[in-house]
Amino acid sequence: MxxxxxxxxxxxxxxxxxxxxxxxxxxxxxxxxxxxxxxxxxxxxxxxxxxxxxxxxxxxxxxxxxxxxxxxxxxxxxxxxxxxxxxxxxxxxxxxxxxxxxxxxxxxxxxxxxxxxxxxxxxxxxxxxxxxxxxxxxxxSTAMQEIYRTLARLMQTDLTVMISGESGTGKELVARALHDYGKRKSGPFVAINMAAIPRDLIESELFGHEKGAFTGANTRSAGRFEQAEGGTLFLDEIGDMPMEAQTRLLRVLQQAEYTTVGGRTPIKTNVRIVAATNKDLRVTIQQGLFREDLFFRLNVVPIRLPPLRERAEDIPHLARHFFTAAAAEGLPLKHMDSGAHERLKRYRWPGNVRELENLVRRLAALYPQEVITAPLVEAELGLNRPNQAMVPNSEIATGPLGAGGLELAPGTADEGGLMGAVERHLAELFAKHGEDLPPPGLYHRVLRELEVPLVSAALAATRGNQIKAAEMLGLNRNTLRKKVRELDIKLMRLPR
Structure with a gap:
């Protein structure tokens, strides 16, 4: 035996x-x-x-x-x-x-x-x-169970963790759970979003600066590493970190020390690093925008958060949780019937859990009914407006595609929807090349062809208001600005 x-x-x-x-x-x-x-x-x-x-x-x-x-x-x-x-x-x-x-x-x-x-x-x-x-x-869901088991094994370690996932999947929640239930819970949890800080200020924000280090540095300032000493530092949108800051961060991970901007004396640090990204960093490395050695230092334990469309069975549980949270804040307590739950499961959720939370709060605030039904859900998601140019809900990214577009789960789009159009376009593209394959870079070319009209439509619908457009698309405002520059989208305001 x-x-x-x-x-x-x-x-x-x-x-x-x-x-x-x-x-x-x-x-x-x-x-x-x-x-x-x-x-x-x-x-x-x-x-x-x-x-x-x-x-x-x-x-x-x-x-x-x-x-x-x-x-x-x-x-x-x-x-x-x-x-x-x-x-x-x-x-x-x-x-x-x-x-x-x-x-x-x-x-x-x-x-x-x-x-x-x-x-x-x-x-x-x-x-x-x-x-x-x-x-x-x-x-x-099975996907979340695997994440729970992984997190449980990491709680009593200081291993560096890389969390990947689409915007709105809850990357910061996972980082906070690692901290709040781990060995460093008595220390501070400090978060910094790389996409939300001007690139020329990131090094100062991370490592601090000395008085006189640059124009406007009138006093010494502590950086996020100093603020997070003994605790956890969460580096969100790590893929937007500029190369100069990447080099400094690599030294911290290798030597457990850093110098402030304008400083000369190395400072020892004791923090746990948790990074997050909504990008494929391996592609970013190939583009020369991210250091490969830093990637391997950060990617000690990778955790991928599934998009909400891959864990649709969790949607009823999440909706109930958000309704309860809304009621605790003073909104009327509501609940959904089975039909509403089924309609939510079929929606594609481009904004993921964040979009679902916003939808639940709107339903709790705007509708007098105690029981939320499928028609109410469809009305709030704009799914019963087939010829609408832009759904006036900040979370929906269907834009001019209308019903049958981005909001539908894979395999449910009709022949006139976005997925059908993309499939026909790609089929024609491959047929055009015959036995030869299209030239390299097809993935990014197709994404660009989709991004340009989507971002343009969002800006047009919000009359050029980038804050509202970013909210609608589920993007950080600085990320949207970056895309406008990269995609060479001409900004214009429509007359009121």
């Missing part, structure tokens, strides 16, 4: 399939439906590894885990639960679990985790006793 496994779950079917899978793998398995029996076995010194459900008929496993770890700190514990939330994964980690598996799970994955745990038993850090009642991240 490879070892003795204790399995605790009040579901007979779960106990049976887990026992059979582990027995076939060569383990001796003992099962129970109560936490009391599991605790007696552990007290008696039985078992080389424990697999337990969270909710048991006589005691919650999170109450039992600290006692087990105190009595037998080297005993690996795998927690499984149907309560698939971020806090479940965090609680499992905080209370000494070796790993956490959301139900339903792959039996092969369970056997593999058991094999690793048995081969390399380890002792966890001291468990904190306080209850973790906050819920910083929402969602029970």
């Amino acid at each position: 490879n070892g003795h496994i204790l399995v605790a779950d009040d579901d007979t079917a779960i106990r049976t399939v887990v026992s059979q899978a582990l027995s076939r793998a060569g383990y001796d398995v003992r099962t129970t439906g109560t936490a009391a029996s599991l605790w007696r076995w552990v007290q008696a010194g039985d078992g080389d590894l424990v697999i337990t459900d969270v909710v048991m008929p006589d005691e919650n496993a999170f109450e039992l885990l600290p006692r087990i770890k105190k009595l037998r700190p080297d005993l690996p514990i795998i927690v499984m639960s149907a309560q698939n939330t971020f806090m479940t994964a965090i609680k499992a980690s905080e209370r000494g679990a070796y790993d956490y598996l959301p139900k339903p799970f792959d039996l092969k994955e369970l056997v593999a985790i058991v094999g690793r745990a048995m081969a390399e038993p380890r002792q966890k850090d001291t468990v904190r006793d306080e209850e973790l009642d906050a819920m910083p991240l929402i969602g029970r």
Whole structure:
């Protein structure tokens, strides 16, 4: 036998399939439906590894885990639960679990985790006793479960993390969760958005400057590294960092020290770096705009946040959360019926979770109905205005495409929609080249062809107001300005 496994779950079917899978793998398995029996076995010194459900008929496993770890700190514990939330994964980690598996799970994955745990038993850090009642991240989709498990493993480390994902997916929320539930939670959390700061001021903002370092530097100023000392520094939109600042940041990551602008004495630093981007930095590297060595220093642990359209099953949970949050701020408490939920799931969500939150707040504020139905959702998203030139909702980026355009999920666009038009255009392009392939750079050429009319339409609809256009597109205002320059879009104001 490879070892003795204790399995605790009040579901007979779960106990049976887990026992059979582990027995076939060569383990001796003992099962129970109560936490009391599991605790007696552990007290008696039985078992080389424990697999337990969270909710048991006589005691919650999170109450039992600290006692087990105190009595037998080297005993690996795998927690499984149907309560698939971020806090479940965090609680499992905080209370000494070796790993956490959301139900339903792959039996092969369970056997593999058991094999690793048995081969390399380890002792966890001291468990904190306080209850973790906050819920910083929402969602029970498979994609979010993987993120929860990754975050739980990173909480007690100082590893540098790179978070990637589209705008509005919650990159700063993830960075804050890493800080608030990690070993540096007593230190400061400092965030800086590279796209929101003039390029010639980024070095001063990051590293501080001495008096007289440049025109207007009348006093010494502390930078974000100094402000974040002992805590976490979140570098948002890292792909917009200029090369000069990239070189300085690389030195910090290599030497754990920096100099202020105008300073000469190196300053030691102790911060955890979490970076985020909505760009493909490998493409940016190829374009010569980002240092490859810095990328590898930042990308120690990559975390990709899925766009909302890839986790549509989380939308009802998110909507309920946002309605509750809106009610706590004084807006009427609303809820959606099943039809509204289904309509939300079919929408493409170019602005991701941020767009959904804004939609929920509008629905709570503008409609007297307590129950939000599908027609109300469609009206607010502009989906029942087929000939509308521009939907007057700041989050929607459908522009002149109208119904059947960007708002539809993949595979649902009609023949007159954007996706159909793009497919026909590409088919004609490849047919034109025959057996030869189009020249390199097709991806960026197609994106440019889409971006120019989209940005132009947004600016026209807002009468040249870049702040409103940026909000509509889900872009940072400085990012929009950069695109206007790069795409050579002529700005004009329409007469009122």
